[in-house]
Amino acid sequence: MNYTLLIQAHLTELTLICTALIVLMVDRLIMVRCYPRLRDPVAAGLTVIGCGIAMCGTFQADEAIAAMTAAVAIISLGERFTQQVGEYFLLLLLAAAGLIFMVHSSDLLNAFLGLETASLTFYVLVALDRRRAEAVQAGFKYFLYGGVSAACLLYGLSLIYGLTGSLNFAHCTKAFATMPPSQMAYVAAIMLVVGFAFKLAAAPFHLWAPDVYRHAATPVAAFIASASKVGGIYLLARVAGAFQREAMLPALVVVTVLSLVIGNLAAISQTSLSRLLAFSAVAHAGYVLVGLCIAPSQPVPIAAMVYYAVTYAIATVGAFGVVLALRRDAGSDCMSGLDGLNQRSPALAILLAVFVLSLAGIPPLAGFFGKFYVFASALRGGSSMTIGVAAFAILMSAVSLYYYLQVLKRVFVQPLKDDNQPPLQVSRVTMILLTLLALAAILAGLFPQGLLQSLAPQL
Amino acid sequence: MTLVERIDQAPLLLQRWAVSFFPALLQPWVAMLISAAAIIGVFASLFALSTLAERKGLGRIQNRPGPNRVGPFGMLQPLADGIKMLIKEDIVPLRADKVLHFLAPIALIVPSLLVYSVLPIGRNLIAMQCQLGVLLFFAIGASTELSIFMAGWGSHNKYSLLGSIRAIAQMISYELPMVLAAVTVILATSSLDTVNIVEAQAGGFWAWHAFTPWGAIALLTFFICALAESNRAPFDLPEAESELIAGHLTEYSGFKYALFFMAEYLGMMAISGMAITLFLGGWQAPLPILNFIPSWMWFFGKLACFVVLFIWIRGTLPRLRADQLMNLAWKFLLPIALLNIGLAGLWVKSSGWIAWPISVILLGLAIVGLGRLLRGSRPRGGKRIYRYAD
């Protein structure tokens, strides 16, 4: 083993891990005793600095994850769901490190370990707010589903190992290229798709998502919705690239179509913004999986899928920032709380509009180009089935407009129920962050080509 | 073969002689049976002897004569005890889990005897030479926890359950530093085979692992853990009679109780045997001149020293409190054992006198520092207040 090479390859993760340990030590050894009031800002500040260092380099999936972590650290400021501040930021950073391990790994075993590190952190983070029984319940549910999905994934990986004799991506690609698809490959494909569908909250394995999004502390939900999606989609795209896609296609098509239908239709009837975001996440998992429902001869549009995931993550973190403001104001994130938001806080209303329109995929914003690239790659030279899936996804994104516009209708059209309601207070830091995210969503939409090229993996 | 060698190998020759009476097909099986019977016979009688020694020794320490009625100087006391145990009524509580209650002593005595199969009692005297002898020893030893659970749970008695919880918690905690202490030897000899480990210590007492800095500390760690693993004083909390009557033994009587009693002594001797094998040269003589004394005599002599040490400690040290017990294992022995593994690695790699000062300094610092930490830790909830029951 050459340690210098290893350290170079995994510098980002090492930065994050070191930051995590520093945050914990500073918090436990200095802040708790001497400056208990400053614990939050110092821990969050250190986290952001660590993520900033980790983000040096070309903007790729790993840097995107670090950026999301920094954003989540900022919106965690002032949230009082746990006393264990240092440990919270440690877990956040370790989850990011796990996700980046997964992105950087050159073999399936390491990718799985990174994925499990991140998942384990998520279970803990969701259940962290022990004052609320729902949070614990959501965490437990997530843990059970996650455990089963990990078992499925591991089983799939073991079958891949059995088929190729190696867990290395490059070796697997080579071995599968010379091999006709066997029954074992089909079983492995099903297991892999099931495992990843769980992690990505794709239907019919999405049942944990609404609970987790609703009941976990808002920053945690934002983190799970953003960073883990980027990592998960990157890894899935790479695994699919290394695997036989003839074998994977049937299972993928089923999961994609179901996600599109269930996500979009269930989102329509939601009354809470976070649950709406959860079902929209299911739908978005469907959209991005369209990128894998392509003719097996075509290369996997990995850059397009990661572009989609990153833009989606930006918009989701932003939307969760608004959820956070609502929760702090009204104690819940009911859709009715959005009524007349335009009058109470015009800036927040405009920001929310940017995020929601980006999620809906309205042209000048980033979300549109994400969908465009993914669908375009599916339509390019595909068989009738893949074209059908893409067409269905386009149809479904039209349906999704309905509920996204419902949100905006409440914000801009619906009058305030009670004229005496005070203007919505949002902390300055959160506001700056949300503005930055909105700018990112707009810029990524205006100059999509640059981001897309940057995200293309250099393997 | 000289006479000295003949005496040294006498048990093996006897076995071969006995086996030769059987047809070739049965010979390996008979050989196995003879080994097993020899282990049971020898160590069961050693058990009887050590109970007598314990009662006599404790008596002397407490300034009383100890058993002196049965036979000359009370020598036949174990026999009398055995007869008493056999003819006593076997009581099974009404609501006990009958199967578990019955199986527990059997499930305890089998592994207690089984571990002797990998102990080299003398030159070529081992029931089963196995590549992974040390690991097998610990694996079998770990399964005694299950039988203690069976006893505690099967008795359907609060005291039994609490006692078995304590016993198992204690055994798990002390198993860790014990195995880590043994790892140093495995590191140094790069073998898990007990026979190889003993042979690596040939040539005199200076070649024994106990006479290296890491070996001395490992032996000490191992010995403390051995005390705790065999539930002996000062770690006899699971059977703390003032709190728990007799722990998991509360609902046992007659011969089942005797089996538990026997398992405790067998475990004590087995773990001492392992300590001898790992650190004190096994059956090797301390000086090459003394090789004329049969190898198995050396093993049993060292074993006797250990048993006396066990008894002496029981007679002199007071019992630990539960939190002290746990702190000692996790906050003192475990870090020391981990550091010790590193030092053993250093010793193997440097193989010179440089390792001595480094080891002594590091170990000294660690022991002093951790010791201070241990003394500083007090049980939660401030000062303990003792109240009479009201």
Add this chain to the structure above:
Amino acid sequence: MPSFIFYLFALVTLGFGLLVVTARNPVTSALSLASSFVGLAALFISLDAYFIGIIQILVYAGAVMVLFLFIIMLMDIKAEEGKKTNNGALVGGCLLAVLLVLQVIMVSGAFHGERTVGDLDTAAAIGKAAGTELPTIANDLREGSLPDTKLMGYALFDRYGFHLQVVGLLLLVGTVGVVMLSKRDTAAKEAGN
């Protein structure tokens, strides 16, 4: 005779495995699981995989089962009385078992190579590559015994050394998580009052 021993331990493993699922009493289930592990360990040892066999006892029967039993003791789990069997779960479980058996048949049908030879080759290659650094493996090979512990150590700490360290990260997360979730939170206490 060896085949007789194989069938005996296979029977032990399967029989106790069945008891794990069917027993009503959690203690019976747990102890049956331990017995099943012992049978499995014996099967491993009969395949000359001494290390795996002994680790099976040390880790599963020794450590994992004891933790199970600890939970049973501390939570005082009672036997389930008169609970109806969940038919859906029963059918699903049977289906899964059948699928697994089918798969094993498929795999063993597709498997032709002699693995032992390959492993010996690997061991020889390792011994050769290690040269002076790991002479013991080479020596063992010259003696003709397959040093499975050393091979395992080599694979774990050299070939998969990096993965092992990532596992360390996973364990760190687990440890911190457990401490966080089980530590008494003053805020939680206030909310409870």
